[in-house]
Amino acid sequence: MRRTIFEEEHEMFRETARAFTEREIVPNHEKWEADGKVDKAMFRKAGDVGLLATAVDERYGGGGVLDFRYNAILNEEIMSAGVAGSGMCMTLHNDVCLPYFINLCDESQAERWMPGLCSGDLMSAIAMTEPGIGSDLASMSTTAIRKGGGYVVNGSKTFITNGINSDLVIVAAKTDPSEKHRGMSLVVLEDGMEGFERGRNLDKLGLKSQDTAELFFDDVFVPEENLLGGEGNGFTSLVRNLPQERLSIAVTGVAHAQAAFDWTVDYVGERQAFGQSIASFQNTRFELAEMKTELDIAWVFVDRQIEALNEGELTATDAAEAKWWVTEMQLKLITRCLQLFGGYGFMSEYPISKAYADARVQTIYGGTTEIMKEIIGREITGTR
Template sequence: MTHRRAVFGPEHDEFRALVREFLAREVAPHHARWEEEGLIDPAVYRAAAVQGVLAFAVPQEYGGLGIDDFRYNAVVAEELARGRFSGPALSLLNDVLAPYLLRLTSGEQRQRWLSGFASGDLTFAIAMTEPGTGSDLAGIRTSAHRDGDEWVINGQKTFISNGILSDVVLVVCRTDPDAGHQGFSLIAVERDTPGFERGRKLEKLGLRAQDTAELFFADCLVPAGNLLGTEGHGFYHLMENLPTERLSIAVSAMAGARATFTDALEYTKTRRAFGRPIGSFQANRFTLAEMATELDVAQVYVDQCLAWAVEGTLTAVDAAKAKWWATELHKSVVDRCLQLHGGYGYMLEYQVAKDYQDVRVSTIYGGTTEIMKELIGRDLGV
């Protein structure tokens, strides 16, 4: 799409070539094995750091590149989606975790964590979801109370991406049970902390190379200095970061949908039935035309949101619109592309079948489609 030239400059094109080469060299040869094992090799994060694909927003004094431009984040997200590389949690780290580490850490915490993050030696996760609490973050029950120089955490988290490999987990806790939205805080729990245990590596329908885990906290003793940001402001810290997190999901959805569509278009040109390519039948040609149009139209809005993110004007409602629309479109495109493949689309040796497995969660994580519509509806005053 030629209009995308207005979004990305030559420096982003150069970075895209670098990311694409890195993924081809360090990820593509291993990804099938990682999917079988349900876990990636964490050495890929160190390789990504060396290449400048990880933690590029970290200041140079801590080993990063000091690049604060969300278009670089978008390039990584798009290239991961284009290659269907769901295992490495690069977008989780760059788009979700990095803002917390950069905006909320104290000087001492930066010394402790940022250099390891920038080198790929320390990897992180954020723990929000609980067995009884998904999109309703206000229902979080994991508790933390202060006991001298320590926080004592009790509770359980589930569906935590990077939960097995993470060295540091940012845990959303209720630190004041009577303060409503002002009763939540973010506390960093480091590997091997007493009272912190990882549960099952969860078996999922798709995204099988990405580890997702249960986490348990039983009288987990954490130093008081591991509080991230301001006590009681955890809910607001989450709200500040959710727009770019949701935009990242939308960016990935558009790139993933485009990749599946491109494969299906080529398939319809080469697969023959009744003596001619199946794409030449009007029903299939119209289906392809509809998808091509929908993808182009949606891309314009997602790119506009990307421009707003770079300007610092992206709102929660803007991001909610992009997130639900792009992920629902992604799901719809994959479904129609599988149909175009006929019986072969149901075979896992065809990429479209794996795309079908992987896409289903996109309308759930980062806030369900229904929650996105609720946010938009409230903004409309209804």
């Protein structure tokens, strides 16, 4: 089914994203998978060619266009190339972290951070999750207590994407521990601050080249100038940005599933069994027919949500629907594709094997499938 949301300038951007991915990421992906992180020089090169911060004002070096279609295109090209882990540093930076800086920075903060965020000299991360609390952010124990001309931060975070490589980390912390949601604020920690330590680079099932770390804060002094969005407004800011984050996950989900499907179509056409191609068996054709239909449905759904986001109409419930449905479809579809590869699908040298491992986290991070259904169910029933 033909997609209709893109215009000529988007397709030109796609050519740039595809060429960059093939040139700078694909040849290095296996090494970075073994290293557990990408070379930050790649991130800076992405800034050089305009793949970072398309939504940031041009005066800071950004693209000056608030249009999520550019974000979607970059994510699609990364997934199509089978390098999900190595490209995730850009997805997290563009889709999840930058909206906080764009929406919450005052003029002084923007002048300090935006040029580096656009050029790739500053890689960003956001630290919300803590050990033992999962999605219950109101129960976080990390604190940022006012002292002198700033805040003293104590606590820890876990499962932080870009946790090793990041230069700026947006940290959700309690500035008023006596409150739950209303006591939460966002502070920006900078690499090298005394007392700010990075733990081990976590060993994961998939997305091996995406550095994911534990972070520790021991009496870290953060100047008041690094408070983002005002004291006590942290939870509101997080909630406002979650729809785009969840849509981003849905985009990567359908693009990843599409890539797996395309690899499978090629494989079953070439692979022989019992004297004929696997594609000639009725079961294979039925499997492919079902998967193609599911993909077409997902693309239409996601494309409409991209339009809604650009129009300022994407709701938390809408995004939750896309996040859970697409990622669950992604897992099931990639599993079916791996089955059609037979024993070769279990071999790490085949991209379908990596896709299977990389996809597993999609129903977990950004809010689990169960949390997404709870959000939707509460909206339907009017309960809280």
